[in-house]
Amino acid sequence: MTDKANNTPVAQDENKLIAERRVKLEKIRSNCSANGFPNDFNREHLAADIQAEHGEKTKEELEELQVTYAIAGRVMAKRGPFLVIQDSSGRIQGYAEKTVQKEIRAKWGSLDIGDIIGIKGILHKSGKGDLYVNMDEYSLLTKSLRPLPEKFHGLSDQETKYRQRYVDLIINEETRNTFKMRSKIVAGIRNFLTQRDFMEVETPMLQIIPGGATAKPFMTHHNTFDLDMYLRIAPELNLKRLVVGGFDRVFEINRSFRNEGISTRHNPEFTMIEFYQAYADFNDMMNLTEEMLRTIAQDVLGTTTIRNTVKNADGEVVEEKFYDLGKPFVRLSMVDAILQYGKEHRAAAHLDEAVLRDPENNFDAIKAMAKAVGVKESSASKVWGPGKYICEIFEEVAEHLLDQPTFITEYPWEVSPLARRNDENSFITDRFEFFVGGRELANGFSELNDAEDQAERFQKQVAEKDAGDDEAMHYDADYITALEYGLPPTAGEGIGIDRLVMLFTDSPTIKDVILFPHMRPEAE
RNA sequence: CGGCCGUUAGCUCAGCUGGUAGAGCAGUUGGCUUUUAACCAAUUUGUCGAAGGUUCAAAUCCUUCACGGCCGACCA
Numbered sequence: 001m002t003d004k005a006n007n008t009p010v011a012q013d014e015n016k017l018i019a020e021r022r023v024k025l026e027k028i029r030s031n032c033s034a035n036g037f038p039n040d041f042n043r044e045h046l047a048a049d050i051q052a053e054h055g056e057k058t059k060e061e062l063e064e065l066q067v068t069y070a071i072a073g074r075v076m077a078k079r080g081p082f083l084v085i086q087d088s089s090g091r092i093q094g095y096a097e098k099t100v101q102k103e104i105r106a107k108w109g110s111l112d113i114g115d116i117i118g119i120k121g122i123l124h125k126s127g128k129g130d131l132y133v134n135m136d137e138y139s140l141l142t143k144s145l146r147p148l149p150e151k152f153h154g155l156s157d158q159e160t161k162y163r164q165r166y167v168d169l170i171i172n173e174e175t176r177n178t179f180k181m182r183s184k185i186v187a188g189i190r191n192f193l194t195q196r197d198f199m200e201v202e203t204p205m206l207q208i209i210p211g212g213a214t215a216k217p218f219m220t221h222h223n224t225f226d227l228d229m230y231l232r233i234a235p236e237l238n239l240k241r242l243v244v245g246g247f248d249r250v251f252e253i254n255r256s257f258r259n260e261g262i263s264t265r266h267n268p269e270f271t272m273i274e275f276y277q278a279y280a281d282f283n284d285m286m287n288l289t290e291e292m293l294r295t296i297a298q299d300v301l302g303t304t305t306i307r308n309t310v311k312n313a314d315g316e317v318v319e320e321k322f323y324d325l326g327k328p329f330v331r332l333s334m335v336d337a338i339l340q341y342g343k344e345h346r347a348a349a350h351l352d353e354a355v356l357r358d359p360e361n362n363f364d365a366i367k368a369m370a371k372a373v374g375v376k377e378s379s380a381s382k383v384w385g386p387g388k389y390i391c392e393i394f395e396e397v398a399e400h401l402l403d404q405p406t407f408i409t410e411y412p413w414e415v416s417p418l419a420r421r422n423d424e425n426s427f428i429t430d431r432f433e434f435f436v437g438g439r440e441l442a443n444g445f446s447e448l449n450d451a452e453d454q455a456e457r458f459q460k461q462v463a464e465k466d467a468g469d470d471e472a473m474h475y476d477a478d479y480i481t482a483l484e485y486g487l488p489p490t491a492g493e494g495i496g497i498d499r500l501v502m503l504f505t506d507s508p509t510i511k512d513v514i515l516f517p518h519m520r521p522e523a524e
Numbered sequence: 525c526g527g528c529c530g531u532u533a534g535c536u537c538a539g540c541u542g543g544u545a546g547a548g549c550a551g552u553u554g555g556c557u558u559u560u561a562a563c564c565a566a567u568u569u570g571u572c573g574a575a576g577g578u579u580c581a582a583a584u585c586c587u588u589c590a591c592g593g594c595c596g597a598c599c600a
Contacts, residue, residue, distance in 0.1 A: 016569060017534055017551060079559040098557065113550070126558045150535040150549045152561045157535085159592050171535095215599070260599050261525085270600070376597085440600060471599085496600060509593095520591065 021145045024109035028143055031107045041118035041139050043072035048089035059125040069133050072118040075111060077151055093132035094119045100135050114144030162517050178505045182513060185501055188296040189273055198249040198275055203238035205231055212236030214471045215258040231257035237479045239276050243490050244482045251275035264509040268518055276492035282430045285444040285493045286407050290329055297325045308437060308506045323405060323436055333410040334394050341398035347373040359386035373397050383467045387412025402435035417457045417473060419445035436503055444493030451483035
């Protein structure tokens, strides 16, 4: 099948400014080598390195040195004879004396903001104290045909920032920093785990049975097998198959896909790390999480205290929050969280501790309580048991209030189809979720390695699917087979990388930490 | 999927209770030539998101649609 709509070239949004630059490009093509696009300039130095090495020197000291530098980058501003050049490391000025300016005008028409040039010459310091490279040699490397956003206000239109991230990256240093930080965070996680003998693996994203989470999958089709397939919603089951195989400590950092709503916290494809450790339990995972986040914060931010802000429409900071990852994180059971945070809720009077602590024998009461606090029921709620109601009440009255780093434990087995039951209380599992700033960042548990129990849980999920819950899990017979070979006692965890980066970079929406977030196509 | 808000020049934005489109930046031309949002003078730029409607007259009022933002819903 060919999709002509996506392959038809559409008329570019030409305007006068672009036309003027095309005229200049014609001139450059005829006056310069390589038809105007040379690739023989040898860039030898970065702006930031030069600034670091010579920024503190006096004008006179520099004149004595007479050092030559070869820089290249994008022209970001013109100030008389000075050109502000931006490269991947930072900015430094170039200086065009009058004869050079005349020469440029004759050969290139004129230099535009956005053009990419190479400059080689002696480094000086200006009267106002800024370093500049004299344009002893220079070459126009790439003519920019499109005008950049205005130099002072920059690019603030969010739609353009997301649709044309390349423009956002040219213009906004905060955007560049966010994605540099993201790279460092991922590298930090990788280091942390590999130092602890975890092995990085890659498992299929195309799956026949999407498993490992309750979510709606994307569907696709494999032509050769003539087989419907799904994009994975989680790597979980394959990673545990690897633990069965004897890889005791594995992790995978990559995308999962869920065919659900888009919001400030949700993108249809998102990056998770999942890691599994044999002969460990969920308490070990919580300890590991604390240590990992602490280490990464220290390595990436240079501090364990993270500052997040709330801004108003004008971009002014109206609220500041600090999260100290250096302190032990709060650990609270789900029911305790309901009782503690529910005090502020408008329906607080309905939160009866005796009922919450024994929901199985108070099913009607827990249902009434859920209704009182505002839990909305749907057609799928026919199959809800007491555990699901507890979880719904928690989400309604407590979850969004979990600001400081908090582990919530004691998730009911009913909402945890892959987690191990607690030994003392079979109503709950050895599971936790981790929250910061009202956002869920991680989910971990001691793994259910009892094949027969797992088979029963899958059957219950299938019943829920048949009852109309299209997010319920499929029965994965091969996974049961794998468990029958024997999964050692194991604990595992998934951390949402995008949300973690949001926390570390003080980003209010997930689109700010994803280079190319999904948007509806623009109308033609 | 629902509520509210937005969409005007390449960018950032004005444009009032309807009277026929503006500023700064950048662009063009010239000047200046160690500037820092460089400066000085002159000057160009528009399908006012799209389509209907009301009106003598619509960027402005009404309707529908598109896209975006925020908040809900779903979820991670």
